[in-house]
Amino acid sequence: MVGSTEVFAPVGGRAVPLADVPDPVFSAGMVGHGAAVDPPHEVLEAVAPVSGKLLKLMPHAYIVMTPHGVGVLVHLGLDTVQLEGEGFTTHASQGDDVTAGELVITYDVPSVVAKGLNPIVPVVVMDEREAANIVASEAVFEGTQILSGAALFVANR
Numbered sequence: 001m002v003g004s005t006e007v008f009a010p011v012g013g014r015a016v017p018l019a020d021v022p023d024p025v026f027s028a029g030m031v032g033h034g035a036a037v038d039p040p041h042e043v044l045e046a047v048a049p050v051s052g053k054l055l056k057l058m059p060h061a062y063i064v065m066t067p068h069g070v071g072v073l074v075h076l077g078l079d080t081v082q083l084e085g086e087g088f089t090t091h092a093s094q095g096d097d098v099t100a101g102e103l104v105i106t107y108d109v110p111s112v113v114a115k116g117l118n119p120i121v122p123v124v125v126m127d128e129r130e131a132a133n134i135v136a137s138e139a140v141f142e143g144t145q146i147l148s149g150a151a152l153f154v155a156n157r
Contacts, residue, residue, distance in 0.1 A: 005066055005155045008100050010046045010074045011107065011121055012148040013039035015139035018122060023078045026122040031073060033134045034124035035153045037146060039109050041119070046105045047148055048098040049074055049123055057094040059085035062104055063126060070155055071126035076107050078118040087111035101149045125155045133157065 009015070016036045021027045026036070048054075052066040060080035065071045076088065087108040092098060109119045128134065135154045139146040146152065 003068055003157055005050060005068065005070045005157070007034065007049045007072055007123060007125070007152050007155055009037050009146045009148055009150050009152040010049045010104075010123060011037050011039045011044045012146060013037040013121070014143060015137065015146040015152065016120070016143055017136065017140055018124065021078070021120055021122050022118060026075070026124065029129075029131060032124035032126045032128040033131045034072075034122065034128075035134070035136050035140045036120050036122045037152070038120050039107070041109050041113055044107045044109060045103050045148070046074060046076055046107045046121070048100050048102045048104055049152065051098065051100045054092055054094055054096045054098050054104070057090060057092060057104070059088035059090060059105070064098060070157065073122075073124050073126050074104075075122045076105065076119075077112045078120060080112060080117055083112065083115065083117075123152055128155065
């Protein structure tokens with residue numbers, strides 16, 4: 001299936017290339033390729049980056065699978081799994097159908113930062129091995145501010 005999937009920013013903040021994320025699992029594209037958003041230190045609403053089914057939902061991360069089989073992972077902060085849900089409030093259930101821009105999780109960035117963790121939000125296409133298939137938006141290249149729901153990158157398959 002050849003097609004392109006527009007992936008939107010799940011939170012607002014400064015758009016950054018995935019290679020700049022200080023975690024090799026993401027920066028080296030081990031999970032997949034995409035981009036990231038460095039969020040402001042405030043409580044944010046993390047939204048679905050694409051429309052589809054909420055394939056996996058954990059307090060600190062979620063995967064939305066599009067009808068075309070493109071799985072997009074949103075990971076709220078680095079090493080945040082160790083918080084066991086503290087600082088995150090889920091507003092959807094695993095298996096739900098969500099629309100791009102729909103609220104999935106409330107993300108308490110200050111509480112994550114207070115625990116000494118990096119709040120950056122990697123957004124990756126699961127199992128995408130070809131970095132060239134991801135076309136980042138201008139904001140990612142320029143490291144500029146991006147609004148929640150703005151185009152973050154396009155995934156070509």
